Amino acid sequence: MPIRTARAAALTTLWLLAAAGCGPSGGRPEQFRGAEEVVFWHFWGGRDLPVVEDVIARFNASQSRYWVRGVAMPGANLDLKLFLAIAGGQPPDVMNHDEPVVADWAHRGALTPLSELATPEELERLGAWLYPAATRLATYDGRLYALVNGLDVRALYYNKTLLREAGLAPIAERGPHTLAELDLIAETITPPGSEDFDRVGYLPDPRRLWAWGVVFGGRFADPDARDAAARVTCDSPEVVDALLWMAGYSQRYGADRVAAFRSGDQALTGAAFPLLAGRRYAAIMDGQWRVRDLAEAQAAAAARGEGIDEVGVCPLPPPPGGVERAGWVNGNYFLVPRGADCPAGAWEFMKFWAGLGHEDQAARTAAAGGWIPASPEVVERPAFQDFLKQRPLFATFVELAASDNQLPTPPLPVASTYYREVTAAAQDAMYRGAEPRARLEQAAERTRARLRAALAE
Numbered sequence: 001m002p003i004r005t006a007r008a009a010a011l012t013t014l015w016l017l018a019a020a021g022c023g024p025s026g027g028r029p030e031q032f033r034g035a036e037e038v039v040f041w042h043f044w045g046g047r048d049l050p051v052v053e054d055v056i057a058r059f060n061a062s063q064s065r066y067w068v069r070g071v072a073m074p075g076a077n078l079d080l081k082l083f084l085a086i087a088g089g090q091p092p093d094v095m096n097h098d099e100p101v102v103a104d105w106a107h108r109g110a111l112t113p114l115s116e117l118a119t120p121e122e123l124e125r126l127g128a129w130l131y132p133a134a135t136r137l138a139t140y141d142g143r144l145y146a147l148v149n150g151l152d153v154r155a156l157y158y159n160k161t162l163l164r165e166a167g168l169a170p171i172a173e174r175g176p177h178t179l180a181e182l183d184l185i186a187e188t189i190t191p192p193g194s195e196d197f198d199r200v201g202y203l204p205d206p207r208r209l210w211a212w213g214v215v216f217g218g219r220f221a222d223p224d225a226r227d228a229a230a231r232v233t234c235d236s237p238e239v240v241d242a243l244l245w246m247a248g249y250s251q252r253y254g255a256d257r258v259a260a261f262r263s264g265d266q267a268l269t270g271a272a273f274p275l276l277a278g279r280r281y282a283a284i285m286d287g288q289w290r291v292r293d294l295a296e297a298q299a300a301a302a303a304r305g306e307g308i309d310e311v312g313v314c315p316l317p318p319p320p321g322g323v324e325r326a327g328w329v330n331g332n333y334f335l336v337p338r339g340a341d342c343p344a345g346a347w348e349f350m351k352f353w354a355g356l357g358h359e360d361q362a363a364r365t366a367a368a369g370g371w372i373p374a375s376p377e378v379v380e381r382p383a384f385q386d387f388l389k390q391r392p393l394f395a396t397f398v399e400l401a402a403s404d405n406q407l408p409t410p411p412l413p414v415a416s417t418y419y420r421e422v423t424a425a426a427q428d429a430m431y432r433g434a435e436p437r438a439r440l441e442q443a444a445e446r447t448r449a450r451l452r453a454a455l456a457e
Contacts, residue, residue, distance in 0.1 A: 038094065043073060044072065045074075059349055062352065096332055102137070103412050114145065117336060145335065146333040146335050147333060147351075149331075151372040152332075153400045155286075156182070157290065158175055172312075182283065186282075198278075214326045229449075232410075313393045356375075366378060413455065
């Protein structure tokens with residue numbers, strides 16, 4: 001198909017998606033006939049979709065000037081869809097995203113900075129209102145380009161029941177406080193050289209080098225580097241040490257066995273939590289969304305008249321000289337594309353969902369979705385505090401969200417490339433025997449080359 005024809009077909013598809021809308025928010029009620037339309041692209045589906053539709057409905061009912069129409073954008077290539085829509089003069093007014101694209105899209109001039117949407121008073125308030133992690137996720141080159149509506153944080157889940165049975169009662173009661181204690185869990189549950197490898201104490205995930213590198217004291221980027229490309233620091237000693245530790249598990253248990261065990265997680269049915277599925281792990285790093293899975297598993301077991309293993313959550317344990325309450329953070333955030341028809345309405349909707357000036361509404365939304373708010377002022381509201389009382393394990397993730405040591409993928413115009421390069425390096429070190437330092441140096445040089453090219457465009 002010729003490029004012009006393909007582009008026209010893609011734009012036609014985008015127009016049809018926008019016209020169709022998303023479920024109940026697709027048809028405009030009579031009372032909103034005179035309101036300005038705000039087209040909202042999002043990726044939400046499944047059990048989260050009713051929560052999204054509810055917040056849209058509540059915003060629409062809260063005022064009469066704007067009417068938000070939600071449009072679910074299925075599949076991948078959301079960046080292609082957006083840039084085609086911008087080129088065709090039909091971008092959405094606001095979109096929700098969860099990939100590290102802020103710096104890339106802002107660098108290409110595709111985003112409207114918040115300074116063109118918010119009042120000076122609102123911008124000043126955001127500085128203190130947001131958690132540090134939410135500010136970092138939304139910032140490129142010293143300017144805010146996004147408003148975070150939910151943070152994703154990782155911590156260590158551990159099976160208290162299994163640890164007690166293994167003779168590790170002190171650690172079971174409080175969780176591992178040090179990296180040595182986490183290693184002890186692994187060696188106790190599955191001693192190196194053991195023939196049985198259907199259960200492990202702990203196994204590092206190559207994707208989580210982004211978290212362990214920070215826990216070891218690394219930062220993945222040097223924002224003060226004179227040469228912009230020198231900002232890429234995934235080959236720093238601390239990150240190398242983190243990968244050496246991770247790769248040590250493959251050396252002890254065998255790279256092929258570790259890779260095969262990890263691939264088994266993908267074969268679990270539905271959204272099964274590996275910590276509970278056949279007790280595959282005694283400890284595992286995962287996000288706050290697993291608290292909901294645990295609650296559902298507990299309710300299902302209770303309905304059958306059965307018990308369930310007791311689970312705890314703790315921060316990632318650091319090595320000597322490492323960083324406490326540290327890790328990798330990402331999240332969901334709102335963006336307003338350049339050329340949007342109704343940026344003012346987009347901003348009002350963004351504030352309503354995230355909670356700036358609407359903290360009670362945002363607390364209700366976050367509690368319904370099981371999401372970490374971007375601001376402590378939302379966390380403090382009664383609706384969210386009631387949620388934390390019902391889900392006490394969730395509180396650990398909220399506490400970590402407030403830590404200054406929760407860092408996102410560095411805000412570089414090649415952030416997505418950087419993320420893939422580092423993850424691939426960790427996979428090669430853990431599963432294919434690559435030397436960690438050399439492989440991270442290779443990832444750094446590849447990313448620096450891409451960054452130089454991006455900055456030269």
